[in-house]
Amino acid sequence: MSYMDEYKKWLESPYVDEETKKELLSIKDKEEEIKERFFKDLEFGTAGLRGKIGAGTNRMNKYVVAKATQGLADFINSKGKERAKMGVVIAYDVRHFSKDFAKEAASVLAGNGIKVYLFEDIRPTPELSFAVRHLGATAGIVITASHNPPEYNGYKVYWDEGSQILDEVAIPVQNNIKALTDFGMIKKMDFDEAIEKGLIEIIGKEVDEEYYKRVLSLALNEDLDKEVKIVYTPLNGTGNIPVRYVLKERGFKNVFVVKEQELPDPDFKTVGYPNPEDIKAFELALSLAREKNADIILATDPDCDRLAVMVKHNDQYIALNGNQTGAVLIQYILSQRKKKNLLSDKSIIIKSIVTGNLGKLVAQEYGVNTFETLTGFKNICGLENKLEKEGYQFEFGYEESIGFVTGNFVRDKDGVISAMMLAEAAGYYKKQGKTLVDVLNELYEKYGYYLENNFSLIYEGIEGMEKIKGIMEFYRKSFPKQIGTLKLSKYIDYLDGNVYNVNREVIDKLNQNHIPSSNVLRFFFEDGSWYAVRPSGTEPKLKVYIYSFAMTRKESEEKLDIIEEEFKNLIKDV
Numbered sequence: 283m284s285y286m287d288e289y290k291k292w293l294e295s296p297y298v299d300e301e302t303k304k305e306l307l308s309i310k311d312k313e314e315e316i317k318e319r320f321f322k323d324l325e326f327g328t329a330g331l332r333g334k335i336g337a338g339t340n341r342m343n344k345y346v347v348a349k350a351t352q353g354l355a356d357f358i359n360s361k362g363k364e365r366a367k368m369g370v371v372i373a374y375d376v377r378h379f380s381k382d383f384a385k386e387a388a389s390v391l392a393g394n395g396i397k398v399y400l401f402e403d404i405r406p407t408p409e410l411s412f413a414v415r416h417l418g419a420t421a422g423i424v425i426t427a428s429h430n431p432p433e434y435n436g437y438k439v440y441w442d443e444g445s446q447i448l449d450e451v452a453i454p455v456q457n458n459i460k461a462l463t464d465f466g467m468i469k470k471m472d473f474d475e476a477i478e479k480g481l482i483e484i485i486g487k488e489v490d491e492e493y494y495k496r497v498l499s500l501a502l503n504e505d506l507d508k509e510v511k512i513v514y515t516p517l518n519g520t521g522n523i524p525v526r527y528v529l530k531e532r533g534f535k536n537v538f539v540v541k542e543q544e545l546p547d548p549d550f551k552t553v554g555y556p557n558p559e560d561i562k563a564f565e566l567a568l569s570l571a572r573e574k575n576a577d578i579i580l581a582t583d584p585d586c587d588r589l590a591v592m593v594k595h596n597d598q599y600i601a602l603n604g605n606q607t608g609a610v611l612i613q614y615i616l617s618q619r620k621k622k623n624l625l626s627d628k629s630i631i632i633k634s635i636v637t638g639n640l641g642k643l644v645a646q647e648y649g650v651n652t653f654e655t656l657t658g659f660k661n662i663c664g665l666e667n668k669l670e671k672e673g674y675q676f677e678f679g680y681e682e683s684i685g686f687v688t689g690n691f692v693r694d695k696d697g698v699i700s701a702m703m704l705a706e707a708a709g710y711y712k713k714q715g716k717t718l719v720d721v722l723n724e725l726y727e728k729y730g731y732y733l734e735n736n737f738s739l740i741y742e743g744i745e746g747m748e749k750i751k752g753i754m755e756f757y758r759k760s761f762p763k764q765i766g767t768l769k770l771s772k773y774i775d776y777l778d779g780n781v782y783n784v785n786r787e788v789i790d791k792l793n794q795n796h797i798p799s800s801n802v803l804r805f806f807f808e809d810g811s812w813y814a815v816r817p818s819g820t821e822p823k824l825k826v827y828i829y830s831f832a833m834t835r836k837e838s839e840e841k842l843d844i845i846e847e848e849f850k851n852l853i854k855d856v
Contacts, residue, residue: 285320288339292320297465298345305337321744325456330446332427332436332821335378342379342427342435344386345465350437351387351423352468353459355394357451358420365420368442369397371485373410374425375520375585376546377435380404383425385473387437392476393469402486404546406520406586407438408687408696412493413485415444415691426585429557430821432549443667445693446660449798490524496691497528497699502618506709508533511576514701515540515567517556518547519584524698534705538574540566550584558583558590559684561601568592568599578708578718582697587659588684589700593708595719602718605638605734607704608680610721612641614707615678615688616648625650628674632662634681635776635797635804636814636827640725640732641680650677656776656800658819659685663693665796682736682827731838733830735846738823749856750817750824756856757803757815766844768807776802811841813849 283291292298293306309315319338324331324346331350333342358365370391374380388398399417401410407424414422422440430436439447439455447455462468476482512529514537516522522544529537542552543566550556553563558581567579571594579592579599591607592599602610612631619625629650633641634657642652653669655661662679670676670690680686685695688703704718711721726732741749763770763784770784774792777799781790804814810831818825826849830841 285317288320289316292337295465297468302337302343302345318743323459330436330438332430332434334433335435342383342437344379344383347383347386347425347437348390348465348468348470349459349462350455351390352394352462353455353457354421354423354439355391355396355469356458357455358396359394360454361420366394366396368418368420369399371399371401371410371413371417371419371422372424373401373405373407373413373422375407376404376518376548377425377427377584378432378548379435380425380548383435383437384423387423387425388482389470389473389476390468392473392479392481393471395481398476398482399485400482401489402484404520406524406582406696406698408587408692408694408698409489409493409524411440411444411692411694411696412496413489414440414442415693416489416492417485421447424585428585429555429559429583429588431555440694443663443693445663445667446658448660448664494524494527494531496689497702498531500689500699500703501532501706502615502622503706503710505713506706507712508709509536510534510578510705510709510712511536511538511574512705512708513538513540513567513571513574513576513579515543515564515579515581516586517553517558517563517581517584518543518545518550519556519582519586520546521582521586521697521701522546524586525580525582525701528698528702529705532702532705534709536574538570538576540570542566556584558588559604563590564592564601571599577712578704580701580704582701586697587695589686589697589704590684591704591718593718595717600719602722603734603736604680604682604684605640605732606722607684608633608637608682608686609640609644609725610707610718611680611686611688611700611703612644612678613721613725614710615703616645616650618710619677620648625677626675629677630669630674631678631680632665632669632676633679634658634662635802636736636816636825637680637682638732638734638829639831640729643729643732644725645677653796655797656802657681657816659687659695661798663687666690666693668795682734726835730831730833731835733835733838733842735828735830735842736826737846738818738821738825740823742822746822750822753824753853753856754801754803754815754817756853760852761803761805762848762852765807765848766841768809768811768841768844771806771808773803773805776800776804809841811845813845815849
């Protein structure tokens with residue numbers, strides 16, 4: 283069906299409300315806009331949907347949410363009545379329509395005879411992961427677009443272990459969605475009726491209390507300076523109450539919250555792009571930190587699964603990236619767990635293939651093995667689930683894009699846990715007269731300068747998709763064997779799972795139980811530097827990850843620049 287046919291179908295459908303039709307009629311003379319909204323369906327990327335809010339198959343709206351939920355409901359019911367009774371937990375964040383989409387999903391599940399546990403108000407995404415495990419549910423849904431701009435929303439699905447769904451669930455759900463050719467095929471129950479019948483149960487404080495208790499149980503140390511000064515910003519998202527509660531319970535007395543970013547705001551007016559990876563998100567927090575002479579600044583993204591930190595060091599505030607924060611957390615957590623004899627010979631950390639190697643070297647020092655998997659916490663915690671069954675002890679999981687988790691009761695990245703562990707680390711090292719930057723510098727001096735330059739090239743719309751596809755195809759055939767003085771030693775094509783030498787001869791195979799097939803290329807130089815390229819699963823971006831290694835900072839930085847320049851030159855005319 284063409285995009286124009288699909289557009290007309292929505293306009294003529296008895297199931298589409300008048301307000302939506304009015305929105306669609308307002309673009310009747312804008313063919314490009316119609317095409318953009320209807321040329322494809324929003325697809326399951328990182329375990330669900332994500333897109334701009336609006337009417338259309340390629341937009342986030344209640345019809346797309348209802349269709350996705352019907353696809354999930356059909357999959358749950360195909361697994362037997364017991365699954366339907368176990369129920370589905372639903373959480374949502376502060377974004378436009380998040381609560382409406384959550385209620386829509388709940389009504390569809392109830393219409394399919396599936397029990398629903400719906401949070402009473404906004405909650406952090408990691409608490410949804412916890413609640414699935416805690417309530418023994420079959421699945422979870424969270425309505426969020428994480429750190430995307432305000433015009434976006436999304437829908438993520440979790441399975442019974444509390445981690446985001448992998449292909450064995452995602453593909454059948456996707457097929458079920460495709461089989462729904464008409465909105466009339468969606469079963470729905472009135473929301474209030476479903477509450478009366480006990481099919482929808484509202485949950486809240488009782489789950490919060492259990493979650494907080496488990497987070498606080500991860501504390502490793504009381505021998506720390508609890509006067510450490512912390513500025514915190516939830517960036518108008520879901521982190522405000524849980525992060526502050528946990529820090530208060532841990533006895534941190536000097537926690538200052540950025541007032542303008544304390545309360546929920548779906549427009550993120552104080553920040554625009556609410557991504558704490560972007561230093562611009564720290565503007566107001568920095569101002570407050572200077573006023574209070576804070577030791578660290580913590581920022582969580584709108585659904586509070588990711589966390590970024592800035593550290594006061596020599597009268598300057600220095601931002602740590604995800605690799606650096608991860609390495610510092612690994613150093614702190616493993617050193618303290620070793621002191622308490624909590625590590626075992628099967629202790630492991632898990633990182634993504636595009637995350638740096640400094641954390642791996644730190645873990646090695648403590649006799650802890652590192653496993654790698656594809657980008658995204660669905661893969662990190664999916665691998666945790668597998669390895670746990672093989673008797674491994676999970677210590678820490680992380681990726682370069684400021685996602686971290688420790689403990690085994692949340693199977694996703696967790697900004698609440700990360701905030702508590704970083705505050706604890708800052709207090710511990712402050713008592714020794716060190717900042718977190720001092721700790722990082724000690725790691726560099728010990729292991730060498732593992733530096734990084736990760737960036738995205740944005741290509742929007744249909745043309746953008748083609749451009750990204752073209753670059754990946756071109757680079758598979760035309761990668762450079764040498765960049766400056768750096769000589770390529772091997773590369774991995776994660777699409778076919780092969781490790782190649784520079785002459786394109788297969789020299790090894792990946793363990794595809796740990797690393798499934800994915801459109802990623804990763805190139806390794808003889809000196810230990812490497813870089814990787816992949817299309818984003820959720821945004822119109824080509825992601826590039828460059829990692830250099832040298833025994834001095836200056837040399838390592840020079841290598842980063844050379845690799846970036848060569849890569850951009852090679853693809854500019856593709």
